[in-house]
Amino acid sequence: MKKKLASLLIALLMVGGILTGCGNSGGKTSSSNKPVEITFWHSMSGKNGQALQKMVNDFNSSHKNIKVTSQYQGKYDEAINKLKSAQRAKNGPDVIQTYDIGTRFMIDSGWVKPMQDFIDEEKYDTSSLESNIAGYYTVDNKLYSMPFNSSTPILYYNKDAFKAAGLDPDNPPKTFSELESAAAKLTKKDSSGKVTQYGYAMAIYGWFFEQFITKQGQAYVNNDNGRKAAPTATEFEKNGSGLKVLSEWNKLVKSGNAGNFGRKTDDTANAFIAGKTAMYVDSTAGLSAALSGVGQKFEIGTAALPSFDGIKDGGVSIGGASLWALDSKDTEKEKATWEFIKYMVSPDEQAYWATKTGYFPVTKKAYNSQLMKDNLKSKPQFQTAINQLHSSPSTAKGALMSVFPEARQTVEANIEQMLQNKQTPEQTLKKSADSINSAIKEYNQNNQK
Structure with missing residues (x-):
């Protein structure tokens, strides 16, 4: 009888341990029950800022395992100066929107995880990205940041x-x-x-x-x-x-x-x-x-x-900004950052962004969206920009310097x-x-x- 009782106690303890482990082990498993939190710094204000915030809110609603907190950091110059201070204090964001002319500085800084790393690891299809836009942010055959809001x-x-x-x-x-x-x-x-x-x-x-x-x-x-x-x-x-x-x-x-x-x-x-x-x-x-x-x-x-x-005619180069992933050495945060960036450049989101702001969609698939088709019908003036972008030679990339x-x-x-x-x-x-x-x-x- 004692042996049976002992066996029963051991079995109960094992079940209890398993249940406890599933609920809250205090280790990595417990953190998986909470969303991974990442911080996004941007420079969009006014109507553009409102459109951006809706995109962030929609991402959070559709990705319960990730929570993105977006923070306006002022104009591009202000944002990059704040990043310099934050990185020195090791308190920077996980992803930042940085203007085109900040590209060389960002590359030289050593603070970033290139988009190419994520792309290669996932074998992510980049064929839909506008080549003249992605080309600007590509150095030594490596895409360093993801195009987001581009203009000419x-x-x-x-x-x-x-x-x-x-x-x-x-x-x-x-x-x-x-x-x-x-x-x-x-x-x-x-x-x-x-x-x-x-x-x-x-x-x-x-x-x-x-x-x-x-x-x-x-x-x-x-x-x-x-x-x-x-x-x-x-x-x-x-x-x-x-x-x-x-x-x-x-x-x-x-x-x-x-x-x-x-x-x-x-x-x-x-x-x-x-x-x-x-x-x-x-x-x-x-x-x-x-x-x-x-x-x-x-x-x-x-x-x-x-x-x-x-x-x-040598064509025109793009302006605007791109999304940069900061090298946090935190695998979970970096994966969450990548999911967020992919969402922001998805066809539907880029169609929405373009119709609300006037920036180009950075992905060609956005033009298949009914929203984008309707926008071009109501605003035919925007076709000029699309034609100019597509007619510009691949050499029209613009300069890079810190x-x-x-x-x-x-x-x-x-x-x-x-x-x-x-x-x-x-x-x-x-x-x-x-x-x-x-x-x-x-x-x-x-x-x-």
Whole structure:
């Protein structure tokens, strides 16, 4: 009897142990009952931020084993500076949205786990990714970050103003000489000679300077635009592309037919909406806001970024941002991060994102979505951006360098001086190149491997 009782007690203890182990062992098994928590830093505010948050909420609702906490970190410059501080304190996020010009810095930092690692491990199919977008973030045949919100610059124009000026509203300017001619016809003045409508306008934005260099098929910096190796010097002052951009820009403003509304792209966009300029250059990402702002006041037309006369069109490079996975050394968090990133670039999510923001879908399969088809039908102006992206050669990738944020600010400050008649295009070119080369040299010296 004692033996039977002992056996029964042992059996009960074993069952109890098994049940306890299933419920809460205090080890790895218990953590599997709780969602893996990851932090996502981003730079989307306003309507774009609302759309992004809905995507995050939908992910959390459909992935009970993962919880993503999204945190707005300010504009791209602010976010990358916060990341630098956080990483030094070993308190960074699991995934961060970083702008295109932060690519080389992110690669050099050693903080990231390349997308290629996840792709190779899972044998994830990347064939649907837009090649010209993925190409920007691919270095040494390795995709470092996942494209997310991508855009290119296009020409916006007021079709009603074109008709009033005797211009063909279905034949917008394709070259700078055509742009100059149209701008002159579109410019309006009151009886006192004050301009009431400029023919053209362009914000003082370094991205536009970069894009017009790419448009000429030229490099911004050496070492294959910083893609074969970290750049050691600028190229735009040597290959003639920089001076051509600055001279045309200066010429247009000095003619009195192009308005200068400062550095903020929103200010130039608002001038167009208010009828103060008949044409302007802006990101495709601004299309939804422009259409909404203009409403029924006039019809908006869109066209490819103007090219330079007599120069083969080099296409445009993408702007925007991508998603980077931080190397946390935590397998569970990294797997959760990968699941989140895959979800954010899935066809349905990219179709939703594109229709709400104006950014490109980064996956071609998004165009099969009824949502995307309906959006293109209601906003045919967006087709311009798609055609321009697809017609741009694979070489139109844009430059990579760690000091790009500083370089962009330098160029903008010098262009501002030029347009205020404080320096010539030649002086603007030299000062910009000298300053950027100094920053490149200092960075390379301080970051020798």
